[in-house]
Structures are given as structure tokens and as C-alpha cells.
Amino acid sequence: MTGTVQQADYNFAYLDEQTKRMIRRALLKALAVPGYQVPFASREMPMPYGWGTGGVQVTASVLTPQDRLKVIDQGADDTTNAVSIRRFFEATAGVATTTRTAEATVIQTRHRIPETPLRDDQILVYQVPIPEPLRFLEPRESETRKMHALQEYGLMHVKLYEDIARHGHIATSYAYPVKVEGHYVMDPSPIPKFDNPKLSDCPAIQLFGAGREQRIYALPPHTKVVSLDFEDHPFEASRADHPCSLCGATDTYLDEVITDDAGGRMFICSDTDHCEARRARGHRGKDAA
Amino acid sequence: MYVAVKGGERAIENAHAWLAEDRRGDPSVAEVSVAQIREQMTLAVHRVMAEGSLYDPDLAALAIKQSRGDLIEAIFLIRAYRTTLPRFGASRPVETGAMDCDRRISATFKDLPGGQVLGPTFDYTHRLLDFRLAAEGGTPESAVSQQVAAAGQMPRVSDFLNREGLIEPAGEGEATPPDLTREPLAMPADRALRLQALARADEGFTLSLAYSTQRGYARNHAFVGELRIGRVAVEMDIPELGFAIGIGEITLTECETVNQFTGSRTEPPQFTRGYGLVFGQSERKAISMALVDRALRWEELGEDNEGAPAQDAEFVLYHADNIQATGFLEHIKLPHYVDFQSELELIRRLRAEAMQATRQEAAE
Numbered sequence: 197m198t199g200t201v202q203q204a205d206y207n208f209a210y211l212d213e214q215t216k217r218m219i220r221r222a223l224l225k226a227l228a229v230p231g232y233q234v235p236f237a238s239r240e241m242p243m244p245y246g247w248g249t250g251g252v253q254v255t256a257s258v259l260t261p262q263d264r265l266k267v268i269d270q271g272a273d274d275t276t277n278a279v280s281i282r283r284f285f286e287a288t289a290g291v292a293t294t295t296r297t298a299e300a301t302v303i304q305t306r307h308r309i310p311e312t313p314l315r316d317d318q319i320l321v322y323q324v325p326i327p328e329p330l331r332f333l334e335p336r337e338s339e340t341r342k343m344h345a346l347q348e349y350g351l352m353h354v355k356l357y358e359d360i361a362r363h364g365h366i367a368t369s370y371a372y373p374v375k376v377e378g379h380y381v382m383d384p385s386p387i388p389k390f391d392n393p394k395l396s397d398c399p400a401i402q403l404f405g406a407g408r409e410q411r412i413y414a415l416p417p418h419t420k421v422v423s424l425d426f427e428d429h430p431f432e433a434s435r436a437d438h439p440c441s442l443c444g445a446t447d448t449y450l451d452e453v454i455t456d457d458a459g460g461r462m463f464i465c466s467d468t469d470h471c472e473a474r475r476a477r478g479h480r481g482k483d484a485a
Numbered sequence: 486m487y488v489a490v491k492g493g494e495r496a497i498e499n500a501h502a503w504l505a506e507d508r509r510g511d512p513s514v515a516e517v518s519v520a521q522i523r524e525q526m527t528l529a530v531h532r533v534m535a536e537g538s539l540y541d542p543d544l545a546a547l548a549i550k551q552s553r554g555d556l557i558e559a560i561f562l563i564r565a566y567r568t569t570l571p572r573f574g575a576s577r578p579v580e581t582g583a584m585d586c587d588r589r590i591s592a593t594f595k596d597l598p599g600g601q602v603l604g605p606t607f608d609y610t611h612r613l614l615d616f617r618l619a620a621e622g623g624t625p626e627s628a629v630s631q632q633v634a635a636a637g638q639m640p641r642v643s644d645f646l647n648r649e650g651l652i653e654p655a656g657e658g659e660a661t662p663p664d665l666t667r668e669p670l671a672m673p674a675d676r677a678l679r680l681q682a683l684a685r686a687d688e689g690f691t692l693s694l695a696y697s698t699q700r701g702y703a704r705n706h707a708f709v710g711e712l713r714i715g716r717v718a719v720e721m722d723i724p725e726l727g728f729a730i731g732i733g734e735i736t737l738t739e740c741e742t743v744n745q746f747t748g749s750r751t752e753p754p755q756f757t758r759g760y761g762l763v764f765g766q767s768e769r770k771a772i773s774m775a776l777v778d779r780a781l782r783w784e785e786l787g788e789d790n791e792g793a794p795a796q797d798a799e800f801v802l803y804h805a806d807n808i809q810a811t812g813f814l815e816h817i818k819l820p821h822y823v824d825f826q827s828e829l830e831l832i833r834r835l836r837a838e839a840m841q842a843t844r845q846e847a848a849e
Contacts, residue, residue, distance in 0.1 A: 206569060235669035240564040245809050246816025270823045277819055279493040307823045325813070336799055338672045363835055369827035388827040408809045410669040434830055452826055466823055 209256035209289040215239055219257040219412070223403060226414035231376030232344070233327050233411040241407065248281060248306055250405030251323035254412065255285065255304045258319055258403070264292045266300035271308035271449070271466035278306070295469050307370075309391040311448050311470040314400035316417055322385045324406035327413065329373040329383040349381050352424065360429055369434070375422045382413065382421075389423065390433045390449045396421035438463040441483035443474035508553045522546040531736070531765025532556055536807065537563030538666065538685045539570075540735050540764055557687075557807050564808055567666075577729055579717045581739045581762070582641060586715035591642050593708045593743055599639030604714060605766075642711040643741050643758065652743065652756040672799055679781055679798060683774045684763060686805035694780075694795045695773035703780045703793035706745035707759060714738045714766050738763045740771035744779050749787035757786060777801065 207213065222236035241249040259265065267282040269275040273295040281304060282293050294300050297312040306323040314320060330340045333351045343349070352373060359367040366372075372389035376382050384395055385404060395402065395415065402415040415421060425431035436450045441462040448470060450463040462483055465471035475484065509516065523530055523546035533545040537560045545563060552558035588604025591597055603609075646652040662677035670682070683691060698705055716736050720729040740761040748754035759779030761771035780795035794800055804810060 210569075212569070212571065235671065237667050237669050239568045240561075240808065241568065242565040244561065244815065245812025246814075247812065247819070249812075270820045274493045275820050276493045276497055279497060307821070325816070337803070338799065364838060365831070365835065367831060367835070369831040370824040386821075386824045388823055390827070408813055434827070436826065436830055449823070450826070451822055452829065466826075 206288055208261070209259045209285065210241075211239065211253065211256045215253075216257040219253055222412045223254065223257065223414060226403070226412050227401070227416045229380075230415055230419050231380030231382040231413060233406075233413045235410055236412050238407045238410040243280070243284070245408035246325065247277060248304070248323035249407030250409075250412070251304050251306070251321050251407075252281060252284070252405075253407060254321045254403050254405035255302060256289070258321070259285065259289055259291060259302060261289070261291065263301045264294050264299055265289075266294050266297060266303045266469075267305075268303065268308060268310070268467075268469075269306040270451070271310075272468040274468065296473070297467075297469050307386050307388075308449070308466060309387055309394045311465070311467045312473075313394075314398055316399040318400040320398075320400050320402045322387075322402065322404045324383070324385045324404045324409075324411070326371075327383055327404065327406040327409050327411040329371075329381050344380060347379065352381060356424060356426070360426070366425070366429065366431075372431075373424050375424060376415065377420050381424070384421075388435075388449055389431075390435045392421075392423045392431070393433055436463050439481060440465045440471060441481045443471045443479045443484070444481040445471070445474060445479070508551070517550060519543060519546045519550055522549050528766060529554075529556060529559075531767055532688060532770075533559045533563055535764040535767060535770065536560045536685050536687065537567065539563050539567045557811050561808050561811075572667075574721060576732070577720045577722060579719060579735070579737070581713070581717055581737060582639075584639070584713055584715040584717050584737070584739070586639055586713050588714040589639055589711070590713075591709070591711045593642060593710050594645075597640075597642060597645070606768075639713070641741070643743065646710075646743065646756055650755075653752075653758060655758065670802060672802075674798055674802055676778070676782070676785075679802065680760065680762070680774075680778060682802045682805060683761070683777060686774070687807035687810070688767070688770045688773070690805050690807070690810075691773040691777055692769060694801060695776035697793065698776050698780045698795045703783065703791050703796045705757075705759070705776065705779045707742040707776050707779060708744070709772060710741045710743035712738070712740045712768060712771065714768070736765050738765065738767050738771040740768070740775045742772070742775040742779060746786065751787035757782070 211219070219236060222234045226232065226234045238250065238253060241252055243249060243252065255265070265282065265285055267273065267278045269278040272278065285291055286293055297303065297310040301317065302319045302321065303310065304321040304323065309320065328337070328340050330343055330352060333355055334340050334343065343351070356366050359365065368389070370388045371383055371386040372392055374382050374384055374392060374395060384392060397418050397420065398415065399417050401417060404413045406412070423431040435448070436452060438450060439446045440448060440450060442464050445465055448465045448467060451466045453462050453464060454460070455462055523542050526546070526549060529549055530542050530545045533548055533556060534540050534542065537545065537548070544566065545559065548559035548562040549556065552562060586602060586604075588606060589599060589602045591601065643652055643655070647654065656676070658675070658677045662681065663675070665678060665681045670678070674682070714736070716734045718731045719733050719735055721732050722729045742759035744757045744759055746752070746755060746757045757779065759775035761774030761778065763771045763774065777795055780793070781798050781801065783790060783796050790796055
């Protein structure tokens with residue numbers, strides 16, 4: 197409950213070495229077969245399922261004492277759960293932490309990819325709630341595994357087509373499905389589709405952990421990742437059509453903040469580190485102090 | 486804003502402090518001790534041990550105290566603690582036939598060797614609030630000791646039926662059953678794995694599924710052949726010694742149901758079995774487990790798939806764990822404003838287009 201975990205009470209980064217070895221094996225397999233969901237014996241962690249237990253187990257397994265860890269939730273380092281996970285690793289692994297994307301060697305994220313381009317000496321760990329992109333079309337795991345094996349993705353294309361027929365657009369705005377190296381259809385976790393292009397040809401290692409669903413998958417560096425679309429309805433990364441009120445950026449993903457009860461609102465960068473760095477360099481938006 | 490920049494850390498600290506204060510309640514009322522919970526909230530302790538998959542009454546009582554009586558939260562504490570424990574071996578299978586029974590009843594035979602033993606049951610109490618307990622008056626008189634047959638003197642009801650060939654033989658499983666806590670759950674799940682999942686499944690979920698079979702969703706006509714509660718010895722082979730030694734004693738509840746079965750394309754008419762085994766004293770859970778176990782066996786017995794929830798192993802096993810369920814359910818209170826923002830953009834765009842189309846139609 198309130199108890200803080202002390203480093204001495206537990207193994208480095210909480211998990212025992214046998215468990216880490218099991219997870220690393222799953223990670224290696226996942227990297228060898230990009231986009232394939234590898235089952236792994238997820239452990240019960242001291243935070244609830246749904247709070248990022250998959251990401252936490254992956255981070256715990258790749259972390260070394262020399263690493264510098266950044267944790268974000270919704271793009272921000274200071275959201276309550278990001279604070280909680282960062283503290284967990286400070287206590288159990290004693291690693292250095294940072295809020296600067298450029299300084300981090302391991303970044304655990306929920307729902308965003310940082311705006312600052314990643315490098316080849318960085319690992320991005322995603323927290324994944326439902327790893328199966330076909331889950332809401334077919335609830336049975338036994339079926340969806342077969343569909344992936346046979347690349348039977350017609351159902352997904354029909355769903356996207358029906359969206360266009362009914363709404364004129366593909367009505368998926370986050371967790372937008374992608375195809376990895378021309379084979380597996382993969383759920384990129386609930387990142388906004390604005391972030392999808394960053395998945396492809398990324399120099400960093402991207403690891404995805406789904407604790408409750410006991411699945412790990414991965415994108416090795418420079419993997420080709422294509423968002424599903426149609427020739428006449430090409431994929432489009434969308435964002436709110438405003439500049440950031442604080443730093444003036446026009447190319448970042450924005451949060452909408454309600455400022456009063458009369459329709460007042462402002463748009464600010466969801467990536468707090470990126471926004472702060474821009475302001476430090478002298479960029480100003482209309483509401484900047 | 487609860488995610489106010491740089492506010493998260495302090496907010497968490499304050500929330501924890503408030504939680505600790507609320508847990509203690511009014512400080513003028515004496516604090517409840519772990520031993521009191523262990524001794525007087527025994528059935529809660531048993532449930533936490535069963536669904537936490539860890540037999541330790543002291544830790545379960547501590548978890549209940551820490552969780553302010555929220556049993557799923559207590560189960561979660563135990564599960565998280567369990568993760569950190571090294572595994573140094575496996576016991577021999579416990580011999581429930583040699584159970585030192587406190588309670589043993591059969592609903593299928595009026596009398597039987599070893600007798601019917603009611604034990605400490607709520608069954609025939611009248612559910613009237615006992616205001617003497619509110620007065621906290623002393624210790625109850627000790628029960629007149631009933632002649633309970635010695636351990637090993639209570640043969641199983643299913644064995645009587647087995648002797649006549651009226652009940653299906655209990656199938657032999659793999660010598661080493663799969664371990665749900667060390668291997669990811671994979672479908673199709675064999676019976677050993679299903680039983681393992683059911684043994685730690687949420688009591689309420691298991692109860693409701695079992696109840697649904699009684700009401701006709703894959704009805705399987707269950708009789709409680711036997712229900713027994715008591716202590717069994719846990720023995721472990723010690724390789725250095727070359728023999729097994731007793732390492733302790735645990736309380737278990739075991740239920741074997743005898744289910745009517747008129748035969749199928751592949752099986753002759755005979756009674757069939759459902760099985761439930763749970764840590765501690767929990768008849769509701771053990772009986773529920775036996776009914777759900779039986780319902781899940783439709784395929785091997787050549788029964789029809791009625792499409793009932795209790796027959797669907799994927800449905801049952803993927804949704805029976807309350808720690809998984811409560812985590813995923815409650816996580817929707819975490820910030821989702823990135824995804825929500827993208828939905829806002831989409832809805833605004835779809836609405837703008839729809840409105841424009843309507844205006845155009847009106848104009849034409």
C-alpha cells in the first residue's frame with residue numbers, strides 16, 4: 197500500500213534472474229520475428245494489471261545499473277502513474293532517471309512516442325493493454341493466432357472498408373493497426389495515429405509488453421512498419437489543428453485543456469519534455485508566460 | 486487538474502497518507518491485530534489464501550488488515566508477494582482420501598462408512614443477527630466432541646460407485662501437471678490446467694457460472710457425492726534423503742460431484758464427475774468449481790456444445806481471475822486523454838461533415 201519497496205529487499209529491478217531470463221528469451225524471439233506476439237509467463241507485479249505490468253516487466257529485464265530511465269504516460273513525465281513507475285525503478289534498481297528524451301537510454305511509455313527522434317542506443321518500451329489487433333473482430337485467442345499464422349487479415353480490411361463506407365473515413369484514431377515487414381498485423385498500443393509514422397524505420401529498439409495478456413512483441417531497429425490503408429484512402433496522421441499555446445509548435449501532438457466552463461480551451465504539447473525544451477530555446481506560444 | 490505538471494509526486498504522497506489514516510479509522514477504537522483477523526475472520530483469510538494461491542494464514546490476515554477488508558485487494562497483495570518467492574521444489578500430490586476431516590457430508594447416500602459429519606457449518610443456522618455478539622460476551626462453550634472417524638477411515642463415495650462401474654473412472658493426468666503461474670495460459674487447456682485456473686478463480690465469478698449451469702445453461706444434473714473439509718499432510722521428496730518428509734499441514738475443501746449422464750455418441754450411460762479443490766474452508770467455491778469443471782468437460786464426453794458460457798473454456802479461463810479483471814477494469818480511470826483527444830478530433834470531423842451534408846440537402 198504505502199510501503200516503499202527498498203532495493204536491498206529485492207533483486208535488482210525487482211524480478212528474480214530466472215524470470216528475467218525467461219522474459220529476455222521472449223524478447224529475443226520477438227525481435228527475431230518482428231510483430232509476432234510471443235506468449236510469456238507474465239508475473240504478478242506489485243502494481244495492478246492495466247497499470248503497465250507488461251512494460252514494467254520488460255523494462256526490468258532490459259535495465260542495467262548504467263541505464264538512465266525515462267517514464268512517460270500520455271507523453272508526460274509527471275502523470276501520476278509515470279511518477280509511480282519511475283519511483284518503483286528508482287527504489288528497486290537504483291538507476292538514474294531523467295525526463296529528457298535525449299538523455300534516456302531506456303524509455304517506458306504509455307500511449308505516446310516521444311516527439312524527439314530516437315537514437316540507436318535507446319530502447320522504447322511500450323505498455324500494451326490488448327496486444328491483439330484482431331481482438332475486437334474475433335474474441336477467441338485460438339482463432340486470432342490462426343489468422344496471424346495464415347495472414348488471414350481480410351476481416352480487418354473489411355472493417356476498415358466499412359468505416360469508410362459509413363463515415364467516409366477510417367474511424368480508428370488510436371491503436372491504429374500496422375503491418376510489420378509485410379507480414380504480421382500489429383497493434384501499436386493505444387498511441388494516437390499521429391505517432392504511427394514514427395514506428396517505421398526507427399533506429400531505436402521498440403519493445404511491447406502486455407502483462408495481463410501475457411504477450412511480448414517487438415520491432416527491431418529500422419523495421420518497416422506500414423499503417424493499414426487503401427490506395428484511394430491513404431493513411432493520414434492527424435492532430436488538433438492548432439499551434440501549441442505554450443511553445444508554438446505546429447508539428448506536435450496536442451492535449452486539449454479546458455480552461456473554464458464557457459468553452460474556453462487551450463492546446464498544449466502532450467510531450468512535456470519536448471515542449472519545455474522548445475521553450476528553453478526561446479520558442480513561445482500565445483499563452484506562454 | 487490531477488495530472489498538473491509537477492503535482493503528481495506530491496499528490497501520490499498525500500493520497501497514501503490519507504489512505505493510511507482511513508485504514509486505521511477512529512484511533513480511540515482499539516486497533517485490530519493480525520492474529521485477531523487470522524483467528525476470527527478465518528473464512529476471509531481462507532478466501533485470500535485460495536485466490537492468492539499462497540497458503541499462509543498470517544500473511545493473508547496481514548493483507549486483509551492492510552487492504553481495509555477489501556478481499557480482492559488483499560488477494561492482490563498476496564499474489565504480488567508470491568511473485569518474489571523462490572520456488573525450491575514441488576510437494577507430492579496431497580492425499581485427500583487420508584484427510585483428517587472436520588466435515589464430511591454426502592448428498593447421495595443417507596449413511597456411509599465414516600458417517601455424515603456436519604462440522605462447523607452455517608447450513609442449519611437461522612440467519613438471525615445475534616446481538617449477543619455485539620455485546621462481545623466471552624467465549625462460546627466448546628462443542629460436545631463428536632465421534633469423528635479417524636483420518637483414513639472415510640472412504641470416498643465415488644469409490645463405492647466406481648466399484649460397480651457406475652461412474653466413469655477418474656482419468657490419469659500427466660505425471661507433472663502444467664503450472665499456470667510459470668507458463669502462459671495456452672488454449673486448448675487440459676483438465677489439470679482448467680482445474681488449476683478454477684482453484685484460484687474469483688469465487689463470485691465461479692459461483693455465478695455454476696449457478697448458470699443449474700438454471701439450464703449447460704445443465705449437468707450435479708449431486709454432491711461428497712464434500713469434505715479437513716487437514717491433509719503436505720509431503721515433499723528430499724533428494725538427499727531419498728524419501729518424503731512431511732513439511733506441514735493445510736486445510737482443504739474438496740467436492741466431488743456425481744453427475745447424471747445418459748450417454749453420448751462416444752460414451753456409455755454412466756455417472757460422470759466434477760471436481761473442486763480449494764485452500765481453506767470454502768464449500769461455496771469448491772462446489773461451484775466442481776460444477777464448472779463438469780460443464781467444461783463437454784467435449785471429452787461427447788456432449789453437445791450448447792454455446793453456454795460455462796462450456797466455453799476460453800471464456801471461463803480468460804475471465805475468471807479477479808486480479809486480472811479488476812486491474813483491467815479499473816485501469817480505465819487512469820489518464821486516457823491522448824486517445825480521447827484523437828477521438829475528439831475524429832468525432833468533430835465526422836460531425837462537421839455530417840452537418841455540412843445536411844445543410845446541403847436542405848439547400849437543394
